[in-house]
Amino acid sequence: MQERLKSAVNLATAASDVAPSRSALGRRTLALFSAVTANRGARVGLLLVLTLVIAAVFAPWIAPYGPSQMGAGMSLTPPSADHWFGTDEFGRDMFSRVVHGARLTIQVGLIAVGISLTVGTLTGLVAGYAGGWTERILMRLVDVVFSFTETLIALAAVAVLGPSLTNAMVAVGIAAIPFYARVAYSVTLVERNRAYFDAAYVAGAGHFRLVFIHLLPNILPPLIVVATLGVSSAVLAAAGLSFLGLGAQPPSPEWGAMLSAARDYFTQAPWIMIYPGLAIMVTVLAFNLLGDGIREALDPRQKARQ
């Protein structure tokens, strides 16, 4: 986390010379994309993410069986040509379940990161823009919450909301808010000292215009990196909650919940534990690689270290 925070702040300062005009933003995005794909790790990450998205979108066509279809094969059969990942104790096809699980994972990533990105960005942006007491109180609060681990905050949130996959997504999203707030805050501090901001202020732009039209687009690039890396920690955390029984409930093909269910039989049938875990790991790896790649592309100092 600290590593990510530091580099996000580096990013804020590194991306400083860029003009904020709209066409430049478009060019920047394009340049960023080619810089990202120039990185070998990021290419692998992008490919894996695409695979995940394809699996999620076309799950019913890719999977030979339904995710909860019992007796698709004999119970607990090892991987074979008919059942690539074997079957579980109810004879459900593990491959079909893992493929359908991709849908839930994408959902988790989008919703959890959406919550932390939106709330965190607003908090950091407002604190950095307003200054004074607003800034002190908001950021002190963020620091306090940040000092607990995300695991604890997520657990507290699930304890309040009650166990379910939706609540787990919300809990994981809430838990990461302080992190996004800190990044948004430090980047806002850098941006509000730039000439374009002063110019807009002198030209008489109101609070709303200054914050949302001028600052927001300019603090986004580092936040995009953080959000990409954030998908990986969100997926990990939500799968962890489901594994503990606090997220998705059986018979949901959520990967963490599948691992949890596998605990009763994995000594006889290790494949029911191997594949869901592998799916989580590959997903997390994909977003980590992609995030690292975007970070390196955005931050020349990081690149020099390679």
Added chain:
Amino acid sequence: MARFLVHRLFAAVLTIFVTTIAVSMLIHLVPGDPVQIMYAQSQGTTPEELDAVRERLGLDRPLVEQYISYLGRTLRGDLGVTIRGEQPVLELLLARLPNTLILAASALFIASIIGLSFGFVAAYKRGTWLDTTLMTTAILGVSMPHFWLGLILLFYFAVQLGWFPVAGSGFPNLVLPAMTLGLTNAAIIARLTRSSMIDIFDQDFVRTAHAKGLPKAVVLYRHALRAGLVPIVTMMGLQFTYMMGGAIVVENVFGWNGVGRMAIQAIFQRDYPLIQGFILMFAIVVVLVSIMMDVVYVLLDPRIRH
């Protein structure tokens, strides 16, 4: 230096203060009637008994009054009694806390040894196949869910090889959970160590030491490693907090009898006094560790000492 420590102490007290507010109000965030939810699992509780509980928890009094009485009780060391079994929360938690601390500390030990040496070697051999191999291993480790690694180690070392017991709380039982928690975090430490050491290797004083003709080992250990250790040691406090968070999950994989396992059961049983006590205790541990790390930091970094 005194000012720095006083400032940090003030921040610590503030953190605990905010936590007590959050913890005491937690129960009011629960959607619906918390008392009914808490007792939903115990059959045959009469409405009169529920009213008695409401009375005991003081849930019908004004919020400020509730908080003041909560703070008073907490300062006297009274964290209330559990819903199930009506046992004193503080005693229950303190009985389990050493197990969690031992697990987290052993994991940190494993993580530091592996992480520091991998990171150091990778930084020293930057750009070689060894660096690539070590860092590829590290990113795989970062992406690996604790609970999955735990199941794999359990399957291989406890079930297949029979080297360790499957569950329990003695020393042989500690090895696998500590490895699980340590290995995934070693990957994080390795990545941080590498980037920190690369920064150091590029600095003038290291080049000067080389130019003076000092033996390589002296430059590496006396100059570079000592300077490079400062940011790494300060990170260890944060790492310990992560271990505590991770322990919650890992304890549940291995049936290790710590506070994390108790907390998850408490969430399942909707035992709010126990959940509240757990969160407060976790916060206090986190704060104590961070104060300890601040002291170490002051001792290590001469720039702060003066």
